[in-house]
Amino acid sequence: MLVEEIMKEHVITLTPDDTIETALKLLHQHHIRHIPIIDKERAVIGIVSDRDVRDASPSVLEEDTGQEELQHPIHSIMTYPVTTVHPLDFVEETASIFYEQEIACVPVTRDDKLVGIVTEKDMLYTLIQLTGTHVQSSQIEVKVINKPGILPQVTQVFGKRKVNISSILIYPYKPDAKYKIVVVRIQTMNPLPTVEDLEEAGYEVLWPKKPESSYEL
Structure with missing residues (x-):
């Protein structure tokens, strides 16, 4: 999946000479947490977060505090x-940037x-889509030998139940x-027949665990 498929194209921006007060209003008005700072050519030269703006704003607990701080240019913070x-x-590569940095x-820039x-919210939603948890499904975890060609062999078993x-x-x-562990989500609420197929094929299923047989006291 590419970044262009998940990015938001409508971006609220500011110029470096806009005030902190303007940033504060935009953050509240649009319910966002970050504002890129761009120059006349739309090149990104900085970014401010809601925390940056909050830290630079005068405290409501201080009496007789002035509003001069809010008139400072955004490039100062x-x-x-x-x-x-x-x-x-x-x-996937973008996700690693979020984690590492x-x-x-x-x-997102072009030229x-x-x-x-x-945003991190976009990344989390994408993860939900990639894992298939946004649709009704069942998860099966299979322990397999780490060797080339093992994945087609495992998925072939799933094809038996169509x-x-x-x-x-x-x-x-x-x-x-x-x-390694192969995690497969299938669109059925009863994965046990597939689990049985996997075990009959010699694979160790880690999840779901088959219910233990009942016994008499």
Whole structure:
């Protein structure tokens, strides 16, 4: 999935000479948390967050406090330089930028001009879509040997029941690097027949666990 598929194209912006008061009003008016600062060519030269503006605003607890702080130019509190991404960058790579740099949004630029923005909320919603949790489905986790060609072998078992697969994720099996976990979401509320097929094919299903057989006292 590409950044252009999830970015917001309508971006509220400010110029470096706009006031902190203007930023404060825009943040409240549009219910946003970040505002890119751009120059006349729409190049991103900084960014301000709601926290930046809040920290620069006069305290309501102080008596006789003036409003001079709110009239300061926004470039006095903006963060720069700014990490940006391209519309054709992969969402997965952008997610790593959020994690590594501990940021909550990234402006999207093309030819050094602002064309969109991606926030942490956009990233979380995209994760929900990629994992298939936004539709009714059941999750099956299968422990498999870490070798080439194993994924087609596993998915072939799912084809036996002709169930739709919403998503497939793979992650390492921490106790033993020789294995990995294949997480498959299928569009059925009863995954047990598929679980049985997997176990009959020799795979170890970690989730869901089959109910234990009842026993007599």
